[in-house]
Amino acid sequence: MLDIESLTPREALGKALADLGDLRSDVVVLVADTGETTRAKLFAERHPERFFNVGIAEQSLVGIAAGLALAGFMPYALTFAAFMTRGWEQARNSVDRLALPVRLVGTHAGFADAYDGPSHQALEDIALFRVLPNFTVMAPADSCEVYKAVTASATLKGPAYIRVGRDFHIPVTCGLYDKFEIGKAYVVLDGSDVAIFTTGVVLPFAIEAAQFLKDRGISAAVVHFPTIKPLDYAAVEKYASVTGAVLTVEEHMVYGGFGSAIAEYLSQTRPTKMAIMGLKSYGRTAKSPQELYQYFGLTPENIAARAEELVKLK
Structure with missing residues (x-):
């Protein structure tokens, strides 16, 4: 096989x-x-x-x-x-x-x-x-x-x-769960200080960021949402409640995407300290996707830094 x-x-x-x-x-x-x-x-x-x-x-x-x-x-x-x-x-x-x-x-x-x-x-x-x-x-x-x-x-x-992407990916979900359920989020790492919500290929960046935060004494949950709609509202509610700080990360504009879906829900149910990481402009030509992640700041280091800022705002 x-x-x-x-x-x-x-x-x-x-x-x-x-x-x-x-x-x-x-x-x-x-x-x-x-x-x-x-x-x-x-x-x-x-x-x-x-x-x-x-x-x-x-x-x-x-x-x-x-x-x-x-x-x-x-x-x-x-x-x-x-x-x-x-x-x-x-x-x-x-x-x-x-x-x-x-x-x-x-x-x-x-x-x-x-x-x-x-x-x-x-x-x-x-x-x-x-x-x-x-x-x-x-x-x-x-x-x-x-x-x-x-x-x-x-x-x-x-x-x-x-x-779907093209060729770049870092395989992290293969042993994460047994069955894919549409509309379900998956908890990759548990944490109590800040919740990092991801969708798509940036998941491994969030996992690495959580390790950086752990080294700084910050407990970060990483929750992966392969389904953006319907959204797993129970997972959003749980980790917003537990941590009081939510950071969303996506390979997409910050306007109307995954982070916006989370914000729409939390603003009406549980107002929470929150930040949305993504893009605010068009991309550019590069030799690899990794070069663009670095150029536009979608890196584990930047994710960790933004999450730490949220924790301090609490």
Whole structure:
């Protein structure tokens, strides 16, 4: 059996789709001329009769997926996350308003495509899909979680947006839990002074930051939210109550994303000292995602420093 941990996130995506195709004859996969780059080709190799390349036409990608859903299929539509947003109108009007079981998978999300510059770096996609009432929104942390999230998405009755990277990942969830549950947060480290909430690939940065804080005598909880919508409100409530200080970290704009979802809830239920770490501008061209994390301050050291500031504010 292939070790999922050894795969890149996009390879885990392709394998998950191919395996789903083995289990379900209603699963179809569509791409916008991105079969190779998203690794959807792994599905195409096993199930060529259920694989469709619509060309570089993202609005058609989403619209055709909606039509296939109306015909009784379970479509997975794949393209770069930055370009999936071109089909947002179709996602709203053709998919969400009818609550169709369409899964939109945005690959190369965040800084994953560092090499092609800001035009290819999706830093707004969580906000755009989180605002649609019927959409489930997921951001797995690594290849193991990509495989589990894609597999679990087949149980949903409504639409979903799944955010996937490219090649960079630090596998930390593979032994973290046995079963992926949509809408559930996972406690990676317990703590009492500050809670660091994460989603997506920045989870290992938060774990390292918690160690820095421990060395300074600060007890930091790390709670990972692979599902951004629906949010695990019980986990948010518990750790906001225990620590009185919440820091959210995401590879996304600070406007309307994961941190905003946490803030929306806490501001109405339990006002808490809080900070949101993410981006406030577009990305830039770089040789690697790691170079961009460093440039924009999404590093374990900076996470630890911001968390320590929150503790002092308490």
